[in-house]
Amino acid sequence: MSSATNSTNNLSNNSSSDRQSPIGPYPRATIAGLALLVLLAFSFSGLRAETWTALLPFFEWMETTWFGYVGKTWGGAFATIQAGHLVSLGVLGGAVLFSDGRLLGLYSSLPLREVIDGSHQVFKWALAVVVFTGVFMACGVAVKVYYLPVFWYKMLTLTVGVLFAFYVRKPLIDRDLSVVSPLVVKLTAVASIMVWFTVAATGRWIGFS
Amino acid sequence: MNQLIFDISVWLDDTAWSTAIHESYYLYNWIESTHVITLMLSLGILFLIDLRMLGWALPNVPATRLAERLNTPMLIGFIVMFITGILLFYAVPVRSSQSLWFRIKMVLLVVCAVNAYLFHRRMTQSMSTWENEPRAPSTLRKGAMISLAFWTVIVLCGRFIAYDWYDCEYPQPDLVRALAGCIDGQIRF
Numbered sequence: 001m002s003s004a005t006n007s008t009n010n011l012s013n014n015s016s017s018d019r020q021s022p023i024g025p026y027p028r029a030t031i032a033g034l035a036l037l038v039l040l041a042f043s044f045s046g047l048r049a050e051t052w053t054a055l056l057p058f059f060e061w062m063e064t065t066w067f068g069y070v071g072k073t074w075g076g077a078f079a080t081i082q083a084g085h086l087v088s089l090g091v092l093g094g095a096v097l098f099s100d101g102r103l104l105g106l107y108s109s110l111p112l113r114e115v116i117d118g119s120h121q122v123f124k125w126a127l128a129v130v131v132f133t134g135v136f137m138a139c140g141v142a143v144k145v146y147y148l149p150v151f152w153y154k155m156l157t158l159t160v161g162v163l164f165a166f167y168v169r170k171p172l173i174d175r176d177l178s179v180v181s182p183l184v185v186k187l188t189a190v191a192s193i194m195v196w197f198t199v200a201a202t203g204r205w206i207g208f209s
Numbered sequence: 210m211n212q213l214i215f216d217i218s219v220w221l222d223d224t225a226w227s228t229a230i231h232e233s234y235y236l237y238n239w240i241e242s243t244h245v246i247t248l249m250l251s252l253g254i255l256f257l258i259d260l261r262m263l264g265w266a267l268p269n270v271p272a273t274r275l276a277e278r279l280n281t282p283m284l285i286g287f288i289v290m291f292i293t294g295i296l297l298f299y300a301v302p303v304r305s306s307q308s309l310w311f312r313i314k315m316v317l318l319v320v321c322a323v324n325a326y327l328f329h330r331r332m333t334q335s336m337s338t339w340e341n342e343p344r345a346p347s348t349l350r351k352g353a354m355i356s357l358a359f360w361t362v363i364v365l366c367g368r369f370i371a372y373d374w375y376d377c378e379y380p381q382p383d384l385v386r387a388l389a390g391c392i393d394g395q396i397r398f
Contacts, residue, residue, distance in 0.1 A: 054235045083365040086248060087256075090364075093246075096252020098279065107278040112269055118267035122257065192323060200249060 031166030036160065043156070061141035071140020078140050082151070085133035087198055092126035095119040096196045100189035103173070116173050123165070134203075148209045154202040161195045211390035218302040230300035237300055244293035251286030252360055254279050259353040264344030271337040272345055290393040309375040314366035321359050329351035 021027035042048060062068055071078045099119035102112060138145055145151040169192050177185060222225055257278050260266035267275065276327055298305050305311045332379055339346055345353065375381055377391035385391075 075374070079368045079372060080365060082312075083361070083368045085250070086245065086368070087361055087364050090248035090252040091256050092253070093249020094255075097250060097282070098254065101282070106282075109274060112370055114267065118270055119257075122260065122266045161359055168217045180335065196240060197246070200246050205238075208238045208242075209304040 017058060026171065028167040028171045030165040035163055035167075039156070039159065050113045058144075059142040059146040062139045065139055067139035070141060076173060080136065081133050081136045085130060088126045088129035088133060089203070090122055090132055093196060093200060095123040095126060096192060099123070100192050103185050103189035105186075112177065120170065120173075127162070127165075145206065148206060150202055150205045150209050154199065156208060157195065157199045158203050161199050164192065164195050211392060214306050214390060215303070215392045218306040221302040227299050227302060231297060233297050237297075240293050240296045240300070243276070244321055247286050247289045247293065248364070251283055251290050252364070254283040254286065255360065256357060258359050260346040263351040263357075264350075268343040271340050272342070273332055273340055276332060296342070306378045307389050307391060309357050309385060310366040311368040312390070313390065314363050314370070317359050317363050317366070321356060321363065324352055324355050328329065328356065345388075346377075349383060350366060 003160070023030050042051075063072065071081070096119075098107075101107060101115050102110060102115045102119075138151075158166065169188055172184070172188055257266065258279060261268075261270065261272055261275055298311075299315070328349060331352065332345075335346060335349075344350065373379070375385050375389060377386065377389055381389070381391065
């Protein structure tokens with residue numbers, strides 16, 4: 001009973017999201033959209049090649065760090081961190097599928113607000129572990145991945161995923177979902193699943209390249 | 210027993226489909242990618258349930274209802290993982306069957322299956338008493354901890370299979386040779 005009351009209160013508690021901003025009713029989504037446009041413009045401009053060349057010393061430095069040393073020297077440590085990366089990716093994916101599945105109308109007997117808020121907490125922790133273990137792994141093979149196009153696709157999709165999760169999806173699901181178009185909610189859920197699936201798929205493809 | 214496993218593996222290895230899978234760059238990689246990415250559906254959802262039972266996540270979501278609703282997608286994920294796992298084994302049967310890590314993984318899979326059965330039975334027997342509690346009873350929490358720990362080790366073993374540290378083709382301690390089921394005179398991997 002108490003959880004049902006909390007759920008109702010949380011659903012209607014959207015005053016902070018409804019505050020008007022100078023850049024419109026969806027400031028975080030607008031900023032994320034602009035950031036993605038800048039990223040796209042950057043990808044198709046001559047700046048990309050210059051930046052890529054300038055980043056080589058950074059990747060060479062990554063291999064000289066303690067992470068790089070451990071990753072290159074102890075195969076067992078590298079494989080263990082890889083396993084941690086996979087487990088945390090699995091948990092991240094589970095949280096995304098659970099939360100977005102609920103937004104798509106699955107498991108409708110479970111309380112909506114508790115599911116999406118609880119899943120977001122799990123998602124944040126899993127993302128932190130994914131990024132930490134990912135940085136460790138990249139340090140071990142930094143110069144190799146530097147020359148792999150699929151590594152950069154993965155970084156691009158990860159950036160899109162993080163921007164989407166925190167600047168588009170989160171502000172939307174924080175609102176009172178009963179007044180948001182169901183189509184918008186479902187499209188957001190589908191987009192979220194597709195983005196994180198792409199992140200996982202490109203990551204897997206690094207291993208084959 | 211090891212000789213029998215070896216003979217069956219050699220027989221599988223000689224079939225045309227096994228050769229077709231391991232010699233196809235794209236097919237093998239697609240199967241392996243599906244196996245790994247399905248972690249999100251199977252292991253990801255299983256871990257959500259385990260974390261909920263331990264009180265570490267989703268404390269306000271009714272626990273047994275969560276487990277019941279997520280059962281179907283989780284099982285779909287595990288079925289896909291099982292099928293792709295069999296195909297991966299079928300593609301490289303001799304080396305896989307003689308891999309120490311593969312054997313540990315198989316034993317742990319059986320342990321996890323038994324643990325899941327016991328967990329489900331205990332959960333259905335006691336669900337009415339703690340459904341909305343932030344943590345499950347002690348016996349279920351133990352089951353959730355075993356599940357989290359063993360599945361993590363299973364993923365670890367899955368990663369280790371790719372490395373050749375304890376492969377039979379290299380000199381190994383007797384214990385490793387016994388556990389991996391190395392066959393004297395074995396020439397094919």
